[in-house]
Amino acid sequence: MASLEQPILISFKLCPFVQRAVITLLHKKIDYTIEYIDLQKKPDWFLDISPLGKVPLLRVKDRVLFESAVINEYLDETHGAPMLSQDPLDKAEQRAWIEFSSSLFNALHQLTQARREETYLKIEEDLTKKLAPLERKVGDKGYFEGESFSLVDSAFAPFLMRSQIVADNTGIDPVSDYKKISKWRDNMLSLPEVQKSVVEDFEELYMEGIYERGGYLADL
Ligand SMILES: N[C@@H](CCC(=O)N[C@@H](CS)C(=O)NCC(=O)O)C(=O)O
Structure with missing residues (x-):
């Protein structure tokens, strides 16, 4: 039975921001309960407690946390070894890259939505350019930096x-130009906390969404 102290994560199966929190919960081996909602039909109780009407939410005791980066920092500060640097400048830089990672979710989503070839090619080019500074920054040992898993890894995974x-199902790999990001991705996808951070049929659900949107990518 779930303990009263156990945090409850309010989730949507396809949400990358929720997935970040799940990765951190699993990495830190924190017991938690997950509750899925349908974002097309947000329940009233959810709207009552979610200031932005977005997931993830983390219910902790009688409090509600929102914003995935904030939730992850709370989980980090309250459980186990720190996953952010203790040095203020290093930590500020890590937070900045976490913010950068959020913009990639949107860029990839746009790529899957573009209908006309011309629009698609422009978005693809922009995404490739956007990844160049990340390739320069990321380490070559399979982690964002150093040899351990940080909240930055959790945010990008x-x-x-x-x-x-997308690469496996369409042959289009947004990171194929970048060796270090590709190595980092291989390592991230081999980790249990990343593999178990989504529902079992995640790949089908994710691709179904892409095919339903019927963009240029879906036809490749
Ligand atoms: N900045 C937020 C973004 C969360 C977000 O955009 N969640 C999406 C699902 S992936 C959502 O709940 N959308 C519902 C809506 O905007 O109505 C975070 O990091 O938690």
């Missing part, structure tokens, strides 16, 4: 997973 699924 949902993008890396989705890019691999």
Whole structure:
């Protein structure tokens, strides 16, 4: 039975921001309960407690946390070894890259939505350009930096997973130009906390969404 102290994560199966929190919960081996909602039909109780009407939410005791980066920092600060640097400048830089990772979710989503070839090619080019500074920054040991898993890894892993699924199903790999990002992705996707951070039929659900949107990518 779930303990009263156990955090409850309010989730949507395809949400990359929720996935970040799940990865951190699994990495830190924190017991939690997950509750899925349908974002097309947001329940009233959810709207009552979610200031932005978005997932993830983390219910902790009688409090509600929102924003995935904030949830992850709370989980990090309250459980186990720190996953962000203790040095203020290093930590600020890590937070900046976490913010950058959020923009990749949107860029990949746009790529899957573009209908006309011309629009698609422009978005693909922009995404490739956007990844260049990341390639320069990322380490070559399979982690964002150093040899251990940080909150930055946790934040990027949902993008890396989705890019691999797109590559496997369409032959279009948004990170193929970048060796270090590709190595980082291989390592991230081999980790249990990343593999178990989504529902079992995630790949089908994710690709179904792409095919339903009927964009240029879906026809390749
Ligand atoms: N900045 C937020 C973004 C969360 C977000 O955009 N969640 C999406 C699902 S992936 C959502 O709940 N959308 C519902 C809506 O906008 O109505 C975070 O990091 O938690």
